[in-house]
Amino acid sequence: MNRKLIRSWALYDWANSAFATTIMAAVLPIFYQQVAASNLTGNQATSYWGYSQSIAVLIVAILAPILGAISDYSASKKKFLRFFAYMGMIASVMLAFVDSGEYLFASFLLIIGTIGFSGANIFYDAFLPEISKGTNMDEVSSRGFAFGYIGGGLLLALNLLMIQKYEWFGFSSAEMGTKLAFVSVGIWWFVFSIPLFKNVKEEKKAGQVKRNKSYARIGFSRVANTFREINQYKQLLVFLLAFWLYNDGISTIIKMATIYGSEIGIGSSHLIAALLITQFVGIPCTFFFGWLATKITAKRALTITLFVYIGIVILGYFMSSAAHFYALAICVGVVQGGAQSLSRSIFGRMVPDDRHAEFFGFYGISAKFSAIVGPALFGFVGSMTGSSKLGIFSLVIFFVVGLILLQKVDITKGIEDAKKKTVSNDKVDVHL
Structure with missing residues (x-):
């Protein structure tokens, strides 16, 4: 195990998690409702936020497999x-x-930023099988998410101080503190990305075919080919369907929890503090699920996280106070990193060695298309009923059906299928 390489890779999660915590989950949703959308009703602001999220991930979903x-x-x-x-x-x-x-x-900047965040993650994830071979992939994937919790949590803590105690920093108002918190995200992201940019090297494929078409045509050709071949990876396909469903619930909770809490009257200081707790609860729990996967298998550990998420959705439906939001935040912190890191490592095991980025593009498109449905449904239900509670409760179906499909996945067979296809692909002269 090359610890320097893994540490450099994991630090990117530390870097970009600042965007996930401060902008996607904690600070921008409140700023959006109270400042940017101050001329709209509370329910309209929640709905427009959901629509903005859906537009962003739709664009990424279309681009992901091609890129x-x-x-x-x-x-x-x-x-x-x-x-x-x-x-x-x-x-x-x-x-x-x-x-x-x-x-x-x-909304425009949120869309651009989300495209950048999600688009970069496709290629970041695709490095995982290259820097961790085989048996330690669960551990390395979990380490990346744990680093993300630490980095995102530290900056969020600083941002909370910048907003709540703005005078300590010489700012004239909490709004100025909030705006400078957004600036800090860009700086933090850049600085802690440097180790990855410097130390992680791209694996060069032997005997690479010379390019005789534009990259766009090559991309579309390979995507079309992968669509044709995906049925040959049956276990991978079933896992992707399961992931598509339960990830819809996870991503919607991440993106909508804070603005939903603000809508029902929970104060901004409680909302941000609770999400800060999520980050730091997530650090040991992500490592725990990485360890647990080595004891009971990754599939069983992932199953546990999905049962907990069903409980989280039910709590979200009945939530009415800051205490409820704190309880929800703790529960999310326990399972969020474990669910995401184990999903990534399970998928990584069943991907052919010579198709990492291409198949992680499909992993990305599964994640992004699923992330379209949840926030859009949340916004639609809120617009139709005047309340977002039923939107929260509708997420139960995503977790239940995803859980059922996950039980049908034979990971061992999926790994064997990937190895067979890798050997077969090495013998085929591909014309692009």
Whole structure:
């Protein structure tokens, strides 16, 4: 195990988790409702936030498999990662220029930033099988998420101080503290991405075919080919369907919890503090689930997290006070990192060695398309009923059906299928 390489890779999770915590989950949702969308009703702001999230992930979902295929062919995962990361960093800084009533501008920057964050993660995830071979993949994947909890949590704690105790920093108001918190995300993301950009090297594939078409045509060709071949990886396909469903619930909880809490009257200090607790509860619990996977298998450990999520959704439906939100935040912290890291490592095991970025593009598209449905449904139900409680409760079905499909996945057979296909692909002369 190359510890320097793994540490450099994991530090990117530390870096970009600042966007996930401060912008996607904690600070921007409150700022969006109270400042950017101050000319809208509380329920309208929640709905528009959900629609903005859905638009962003729809764009990423369309791009993901194409970019993955191109990066595999051109051996340029790191170039694409850097491009999308810079996009997210710039959008984060630009949020400091959003003023009262400018919810369209805020939504636009949220969309650009989310595209950058999610697009970069496709290529970041695709490095996992290259830096961790076989048996330690659960541990390495869990370490990345744990680093993310630490980094995202530390900056969120600082951002909370910048907002609540703005005078300590010489700021004139909490709003100024909030805007500078957005700037801090871009800076943090950039600084802690440097080890990955410097130390993680792209694996060069032997005997790579010379390019005689544009990268766009190559990308579309490989995506079309992967769509044709995906049925040959039956266990991987069933896992993707399960992941599509339960990830819808997970991503919707992450993106909508804070603005939902704000809508029902929970104070911003309680909302941000509770999400800060989520981060630090998540650190040991993510490592715990990585360890647990070595004892009871990754599939069983993942199953436990999904049962807990069903309880979280039920609690969210009945939530009416800050105490309830704190309880929900603790429960999410216990299982969120474990569910995400184990999903990534299970998928990584069943991917052919020569198709990492391309198949992680499909993993990305599964995650992104699922993330479209939840926030959009949340917004639609809120618009139709005037309340978001039923939107929360509807997430139960995603976890229940996803859990059922997960039990049908034979991971051992999926690994064997991937190995057979890798050997077969090495013998085939691919014409692109």
